[in-house]
Amino acid sequence: MKTRKYLFRLFSLLVLASVVLAACGPAATDAPAATEAPAGDPMTALYEAAKAEGMLTTIALPHDWCNYEGMFNGFKAKYPGIEVNELDPGAGSGEEIEAIKANKDNPGPQAPDVIDVGLAFGPSAKEEGLIQPYKVATWDDIPDSAKDAEGYWYVDYYGVLAFEVNTAEVANPPAEYADLLKPEYNGQVALSGDPLTSNAAIFSVWAAGLSTGATGEEAAQAGLEFFKQLNEAGNFVPIDGDSRTVGIGETPILIDYNYNSIANDIALAGNPDLVTSIPTKGSIAGMYVQAISAYAPHPNAAKLWMEYIYSDEGQLNYAAGFCYPIRYNVMLGAGAVPAEVSAQLPSTEGALFPTIDEINAAKAIITAGWPEVVGVEVKPLP
């Protein structure tokens, strides 16, 4: 009898609680009011097919990365009736590949339709049979060096590495990699990821090596030596840095892509002030590619998405996020880039645009050498 009362009370409280919470919580953002796709749109048939599928599943697309927020909003506004299901925005390229593999037969919302991965992952994904080819309408505008000839993957945007500096903590922001070794930056420099798992972190190590004047594979080794020095000087903070750790001052100097740094600066609105400085020596460009999963549960929605991001509107969304869209030069020549947009894109002069082979070679050296050359020494308990 007592137990029944407990259970009943528990149940009614639970019901009450969820009703209250559901009522309190504002409704999740709805798709904007339906507007017809503009008449004469060559994509109409594709749109209808995508609408029939009803959903697009993306993965690893943070809203503040290259203005994917604007991309999503634009896509939803232009093609209503397709629910956009966003999987883990924090996933890395490896996790995206794993997500495709794990969900091979899964028709459900856990299987990604499209992926956005580092350049070197394109060919390996194709080899493993994880992606399917599709050539978008603007295919010819994409440089040959930035795409797979058969259309399996192609670059969507790129940016360069920069220093994201919290000026409330750092009075004198560093300009070059060599500056980072100065004693005034003790305990302040961090990477935006773990060099064993993050593309951006590997590129950072590589770039540090390039800044010493070394090239090719020696640059990777030089990068390892650089970080060994940085760590021994006590300047290196061994945590995964992001906008938050920069903002609170725990990692006031972060090596990250310029577009992330600028976006953070704007988001923080002066609390605290950030400075984005692109080193002239050792500048390196990181490129990302889009591809459609071979096992996509919604292939037409995926194709529609690809069409959108490679359209003028989509590419300008990237530019609004301070990333260089891959069709930039062509669009600039056609006068499709507004002046204020091109003004805010940073210079990529002197930046190295590595080939896939170069990337793989550097990756191998850095990931093999990092634990030995730089690895944290375990301090015994005091």
Place this chain on the structure above:
Amino acid sequence: MKPTTTNSQSVNSTVGGVWRPPRLYLGSLSWLGILPFFVFSALFLIGPTLLLAYRSLEGPQGGLTLDNYRLLVTDTVVNAYGMSIRISLTSAILGGLIGFLIAWAISMGGLPRPLRSITGTFSGVASNFAGVPLAAAYIFTLGRVGVVTALFEVFGVDLYRSGFSLYSFAGLTIVYMYFQIPLMVLVILPALDGLKREWREAAENLGASPGQYWRHVALPVLIPSIMGTMILLFGNAFGAHATAYALTGGLFNLATLLIGQQISGDVLHNPGLGYAVAMGMVMIMAFSILVYSILQRRSERWLR
């Protein structure tokens, strides 16, 4: 027809005054009680473990191979296991001791009654506070720009220059205790409640000092529960991933981080090795449970 005089109620419950012996037989009923548990475990625990074992034997091209296991004896992996075990043991023992003391304090230490339920609730909440929020909280507290670090500076002590770092074994242990201690408190409380007051009074009347009471009465009773709970703490720390990653970003070599790097990372990407490392963890855990049950059986002998 045997009336039970000590318990008058039993007379009322029997039919026609016949005393029915208690039905303690190992019939199908016992298995029925346990079947749902086994089915559930098979579906959601054993099944995935078997799949894990299978995938640890998978080579990159798909066939079966023992290569992944051969990689287990490399320095990196052995160090990772060693580090994981060290930090799990340390936080389990320290967390267990401190948690036990706190549980004692709130249940038998003469503190005001409301403190017990407050601590109980807090422990439940604190044991949840793991992962990024916990790492963040500690960065705010003991990080280079942390509140306590600043406090030390007021007294002229520069924590970081004197060798301390939050991003070290010591730091990680301090952070791990935040969810180990509440876990111990919550789980050992029912056992402490089982220490009957009469035992203590009886011991005192026989002339026992508090120390003797604890050594000969209370602890022997509690040891099985304490050890069982410490195994829980060990496992809890052993499998922890989010907190360690948030605090050390992978610079620290732990088994769980290694698995994450191999399976999900952008770079290393040898999932077979990841699964093999995970199987290694299963085996280490199985071994610890074996050790625990041997110890437990021996301690139960003390009770007799």
Place this chain on the structure above:
Amino acid sequence: MTITTAPTSVAVKEQTTRASVRKNRFWSWVIFVVGALYFLVPLAATFYWSLRAEKDTLGFEAYRRLFADANFLPSFSESIVNAVAAILISLLLIVPTAYWVTLRLPKLRQVVEFITLLPFVIPAVVLALALIRLYSRPPLLLTATYDSSRILLVCVYAALSFPYMFRAVDNGLRAMDVRALTEAAQSLGAGWPTILLQVIFPNLRVALLSGALLTFAIVIGELTIALFMAQHTLGPYMANLTRSKVYEPSAMAIVAFAITWAAMGIIQLIGRGQQGQIAGGH
């Protein structure tokens, strides 16, 4: 109760007892205060940071932004409902199992304990991937829709709570004389359901509360599996917030703490409903 021969030694004994009680109380307070500091300082630091969203002032701007986010409360309530469901499933599975293992099937104890500790050795990533592999295709297709995936998730959460629930219940069963209680109930003519519901469950109230609190905590904060199952619960929401914002995550942590505290307070209140336990008065 043995009576000592000399009346004065009784008084001496009473005095030493009172003194030792006072000493106990002193040390209890010391332990409690040190413990409280250890746990409250990081929270206070988090709270302090959450107030710094506006430049140069201390205010609740971060909280305002948090509550204005359309995804916050729905994900929170989804997690809470998942938690309660997982607790119920876990209770219904673990209590009979622990009871039967203690009373009838002691040989199975090691097996059961090993199974209940499996959640520790299977890393979350591996478990999530395995679950998708097992349940994303017929005959056991559970991932086809969001809602069916949610049911799968709740079942997995119940399984994840096994170590804590089993240990708490086991400790609770050890603290009460299970065999005697069972025999007494049976001699009163009680059947198994009655024994479980009216004898065992009420006596385990403290243990069940501990288990329920721990399960609740696990579910609310769980991240990896929810991500893989494409569920919009609190864990993924918090992770996303932490990646992109500076002050809101601290506000989020404090709010989550407060709401979880409230929910647990409610659970405790329910459990405390009526005083007194049937046997083994403490």
